[in-house]
Structure formats: C-alpha cells, structure tokens
Amino acid sequence: MTEPVGTFCLVLHSHLPWLAHHGRWPMGEEWLYQSWAHAYLPVLDLVNRLAAEGRRELLTLGVTPVLAAQLDDPHCLRGVHGWLGDWLLRAHGAAARIPDLAAREHRAATAALEVFARDWRHGASPLLRTLSDAGALELLAGPATHPFGPLLQPAVRAFALETGLVDATVRLGSRPAGIWAPECGYAPGMEHGYAAAGVRRFLVDGPALRGDTALARPVGDSGVLAFGRDLEVTYRVWSPRSGYPGGSDYRDFHTYDHPSGLKPARVTGRRVPTEAKRPYDPARAAAAVARDAADFVRVVRERLTAIRRRIGRPGLTVAAFDTELFGHWWHEGPRWLEAVLRTLPEAGVRVTTLRGAVDAGLVGAPVALPPSSWGSGKDWRVWAGPRVADLVARQERVQKALLGAVTPGLARDPLRDALATEALLALSSDWAFMVSKDSAAGYARDRADAHATRVEELAGLLGAGRRRAAERRVAGWGGDDAVFGHLDARGLLP
Template identity: 55%
Template structure:
C-alpha cells in the first residue's frame, strides 16, 4: 500500500461563540472549558509531537477570531484552570467507590485532568496565540482566518460583511503575525458575489460543501477558481468525511467508544460506552479502555483504506493523482468523541505509510491543485445544503432583527461621519459595531434551528440586540452617557480590541 496515490487534506474548524461572562452551566463558559480541555489541548499536544519529528504540512486548522479571543483572554484561561481543578476533584471523589472499575475510571480521569492542568500552566500559560503561531511558523499547520464573530455572510449587507471579514483578518494578523490567505467561510455559506469580497480582502482560498461544488459541475478532487475572481474554492469530500461525520454510521457511534451523552450524574463524568444503537442510558455498559483502543486501531485502518480507495478512484477517472479534502469541527475530536485525538494520531501516521501525501490547503494550491474555474452557486454545509438553518421560518425573528441591527449600525456610523465626528477613534461606536457583530453570530440561528440549547440562543441574541439598540439610542441623542454605557458593555462583551468602526464609514456606511 505504499505506492503514491494522491493527497489528503484534513481541515479542522475550531469555533465557539462568545461565551465569556454569559452563563456557566449547562451552556455558557462550561462549553469553552470542556472543548479547551478535551479537544484543543490534546490536538496541540499531537501537533507538537509531529513538529518535533520534523513533520510539515500536516493539516489545516481554522480558528475563528471569536474563539481565538477567548483562548487568549486571561479570565477565560483562569476559569478553565479552575474548571480542570474541579474535574480532578470530581475524579478524586469517584475514587471512594467500592467497585474497582469505578476506581479505575477515577484514576484515568484524575490523570487526564492533571495533564490538562500542566498544559494550561506551561504551554498555554500566555494563551492560545503563541501555541498556534509556533505551529504555523514551524510549517506543521496552515491557519485559516475568517470574519470576526462567525456571521453567516450570505445574509449580511455587503458593507457589514466586508467589515466583519476585515475585522477578523486584522485580528488574525495581530494574534498570529500574519494572514496566510485561507479562510473558513462560516457554515461553508456561499452566495454568488462573495468571491469579490474575498478577493478584495486578500483571501486566496476557502471551503464549500461538496453539494455546492457539484451543483457548479465540479468534483472535490481538485481546487477550482471561482469564475472572475482568482479566489480558489475547495470542496469537502463527503464519501470520506462521512466515515467519521455521520451521526448514524460514523465511527464515533461504535459500541466500544465512550458515550458522550450517558453521564454519571453524581460525578458529572462519562463512565459508559455506547454499547449499541438505541440502548437507554441506564442500560449502558461501563467503558473499557482496551476495547476502545482496539476500536481506534480498527477504524483508523479502515479510514486510511477508504481514503486510498477514493484516491485510486479519482486517479482512474481523471488520469492523474487527485485530492481528498475532509473537513470537521475540531470539537468533534475529544469533546464529542473521546477517542478522536487518538484516532487522529493513528490516521496521520498511517496515511503517509499508505502512500498518501498529507497536505494543507495552501500546500495543495502550491502543488498545482487548481485545475480550472467554476460558476459556484449558493449553498452551505447545513441541513438541506441551503440557507434554511439560518433564514428558515423558525429563525425569521432573528433574521428580521439582524436586518434592522445592520441598517441602524450603518445609519449611525454614516450620521457621525457626515457630521465630521469620526476624526479619531470612538470607543462608543467601536462597541456599537462590536455588539452588532455579536448579535449577528450564526450560532444563535443554528442552535434554534437544531433545537440545541435554543433558549440560551434566543436569550443571547436578545441580550446583544438590546445592548446594541440601547447604545445606539444614546449615540444618536449625543448623550454623554454613551461612553459610560459602552464601557459597561465592553467589560462583558469586549473581544477585538483593535476593532475600528470608522472602517464602516470608509466603506460607505
């Protein structure tokens, strides 16, 4: 299996909405702590290992600006360290049970917590940016940028979309020392014309879903230049991606893996394995690490065979080696799928042994992956592969409110510009723009449409919208209290310290 057959690009999309200061459990900061400890720490440990081995162009890692802001926030870091300490305390309490299987679980959990605590106190002591930047500088990963708060760009006013993207890319330059040209388009959302926004911002490539690319008559086995723009688009290969991604047949549904949803409520830990489809939580079997290790090896070998078979199929069809792009949420590996990081460790080592070249998206372009152009139609990676998750009937109030927030933001900034009051930075207007972008996060509509903590999503959208209009009213009345209000808001909602609302005026806002 060692003869070269093509290239494989793994793309991991790391994203959480702004959670700091907005609740803790069951949804809120707890979500950040869990993903940080269970996904981000194990992934970067693996990448550090590969860097030490001299490996390069291993994978493409998207880290949204709003997540990067939280990974760099000292308060978020301290809160996560506290959460990890509580994790260890829960494990220690579990160790008092008489059943030796529970004590074994307690030992594993305590040691995992101790390892996380060491990583936070050493490698991550100055936040996430130094960790990610070192991996990018070493050439192990390609970092993707994106718009500031992960808004669904097809639904935004062009001026607000440009502002959100420029704010996000400026943030990436500040944190990581540069912007490499690639972005994760939020929700893989695309509508014709966005490529011009991307080109103007210096974006060289982005991702779309396979269904979107196929509707444009192009396969995912290459990159394609969106017609008239010079911006390349990659599509994720669903045949390969769904080996992991499918909620019905993907590897994480395997009987021997740890079950995320079955919880021991006394300890808050996850002591059970999936056991079988449809097995109720109270009938789940206890987790057995040896069975999970065997499942990881079995599934990693299967995944590598599937990638190799897919590349052979592409080469036979096209007459030349091709590319497979598999894209996932980073949080799947570790947070949702406990064994995910171990699976990645095996796959990233087995693929080169099987004649598959690992590459980043940028590396694929440099190797000549772009083969022609495409008239790309609208699409997303959401349910239905269209926009229904973000503009369907269930979330119409969010869409309507988002329209008026954008319109008022542009009106207020435009009024101030025409009055000559934008000669210097305006903290009140900067906060107004920041609050508008937080209101427009795609997460709120996603959570409502998928009925995942929908009440929390409605509340968060309402809070940001109300704060926006409260501040807008003070600014439009030229009330001196606008400065105090903006300071109060920024104490809670303060990412993107370099955000400058005057850019909106320069764009014709």
C-alpha cells in the same frame, strides 16, 4: 520514491461563540472549558508531538477570531485552569465509588494540567504561531464573530471579514491567506469580497461543487480558490447514522455519573437506553480506534485511486470537521487522528495543507458556485428558515443601526466601536443554528436579543446626541463584551 496515489487534506474548524461572562452552566463558559480541555489541548498537543518528530504540513486549522479571543483572554485562561483543577478533584472524589474510572480521569486531568502549564499559560496564540512558523500546520482565519455571510449587507460582510483578518494578524504575526467561511455559507459574488481582502482560498461543502471535489477550483474570474469538502470521505466519520464516533466500544458522550460528572459508559448500541449502557472498556476502545483508523485510510486510498483513474492524474480529497468533535464529542478522536496521520503516508497518500495542495498544482478549471452552506439541505434554511425568521428580521435591523451610526468625518469613537462589537456579536450564526436545531434555543434567543438590544439602545442614544447617557450605558455593561481591542467602526465606511 513512489509517487503518492493522491493528496489528503485534513481541515479542522475550531469555533465557539463568545461565551465569556455570559453564563456558566448548562450553557456558557462551561461549554468553552470542556471543549478546551478535551479537544483543543489534546489536538494541538498531537500536532506539537508530531512536529517534534520533524513532520510537516499535517493539517489545516481554522480558529475563528471570536474563539481565538477567548483562548487568549486572561479571564478565560484563569477559568479553564480552574476547570482543569476541578476535573482532577472530581476524579479524586470519585475514587471510593468508581475506582477504575476515577484513576483514568485523574491521570487524564493531571496530563491536561501539565500540557496547559507547558504550552498554554500565555494563551493559544504563541502556540499556534510556533506551530505555523514551523510548517506543521496552516492556519485559517475568518470573519470576526462567525456571521452567516450570505445574509449580511456587503459593507457589514466586508467589515466583519477585515476585523477577523486583522485580529488573526495581530495574534499570529501574519495575515492568513485562507479562511473558513462561516457555515461554509456562500452567495454568488462573495468571492470578489474575498479577493479584495486578500483571501486566496476558502471552504465550501461538496454539493456546491456537485461532488467534484478532486481539485481546488477558482471561483469565476476572481482567482480565489474553493476547496470542496469530500463527503464520501468526511461522512465516514461525521455521519450521525454510521460515523465512527457512534461505534459501540467508544465512550458514550451523554451518560454521566452524576455525583462526579464523569462519563462511565460506552455507547453499547445506538438504541440502547442510558440505564442499559455497559461500562467503558479502554482496551475495547483502543481496538476500535485501530480498526476505524485503518478503515479510514483504506477509504481515503480507494477514493484517491478512483479520482486518479477519473481525471488522469493524482487528485485531492479534503476531509473537514469541527475540531470539537475530536476529544469533546468523541473521546477517542485525538487518538484516532494520530493513527490516521501516521498511517496515511505509509499507505502512499500525501498529507498536506490547503496551501500545500495549491503549491502542488492541485487546481482545476474555474467554476460558478450556487448559493450553498454545509447545513441541512446544503442551503440557507438553518440560518434563514421560518423557525428563525424573527432572528433574521432583528439582524437586518441591527445592520441598519450599525451602518447608520458611522458617518464620514468622525474620529475614532470608543462608543461606536462598542456598538459595532455588539452588532457583530448579535450577527453570530450560532444563535440561528441553535434555534433551528433546538439546541439550547432559549439561551441562543436570549443572547441574540441581548446583543441586539444593546445595539439599538446605543444607536438611539448616539443618534439623539445623548453622548453622556451613551457613555454611562456602555460603562454599565462592565466590559463583558470586550472582544476585539483593535476593532475600529470606521472600517464600515467605503
């Protein structure tokens, strides 16, 4: 067999904040169900089908603990099943007005319901475990509620990570050795916390490695490997200015048929107003998928060829994306993924997981990483900038209250566990991101404030010895934030 020109790793990061019981439309559970129906179902169905063909090491999939909890939650399972049924009914109801679109959507909703009934009735974990055990993918974990690690106190950071790793172990049957660091956020020294938790590999953005992403790199003397996202390859898809999803023939995400909620238009042009969008044409979209998949395979092969010339041996390129891009934001994304995963090996490119890349020896010399993220400016401004200074200050108070509520010698206490859960939810990186990007900023501020208020009220009651009042307060929450049943606040103690 001819030696591959190099190795390609696809990494998908699946994450949504805790949305269950926190609103429905326009923000809340609807966001979860749309992503579930249009991204998680088709992407995992694709992996399942390729695995049935005997294909292995297809991709590396991160599922954050807070998302995994929702994908296994009975309330959310009932909710998404109802959402899928409503999708079918909306398509049926639109048949008289927009027959072609309604027929396509009816078929898509029917197929999604069949996949859900076959693979998802008991939640995501059995499916993920099956695919992982079969070697079709590598699963990544992460800190419990996706907090921005560089802004956490060391004890809180370690607690959030351990809670997330324990959760993944409970759901998947084994403790993942890799994580997706939330927002690819890094501060010098975090690698030692990773090593102490048994984490062996994590993701950073390409600029953190000064663009030299051709090999995984040990961080200092920790033995923990950093994989860098190759922006030259990743931005072929991800770039808002020139990425494939903005192509004129793909379905437009923002244009709706308002009576049905279905999407009838193609992008048409980046500056074309909504009312001038042309009707979606599946044949044109299919041709665009084939064209752009072929272009991506060409770009990957050329990139790996250049890497091989530069370092004198086959190297690595890592393309990393949010899973929600594929199917939710970019309707044709799952079909594009399938074309790429089928075609890359035919083009002489080895496709594997991050673990597979390590096993193949694609590891370079140790490196010192700077403070970094994958956000704007590749620094911390999105989560620590002036627009979110009040959120950062509130999160510091939340951490102080959390650390002050747990003292040595305590038995396990459900009230302190509830306080710790609310604190982790308040520390989610999503709230600052949504404010900085002005994306449902009001919802984000309300959520951050609600969780932080619960922390402060409960900490105050416990600190004053008012346990009965604290019990009534937690009971009044109605269990809407019962995310991690195994969470033990005593894990904050040294």
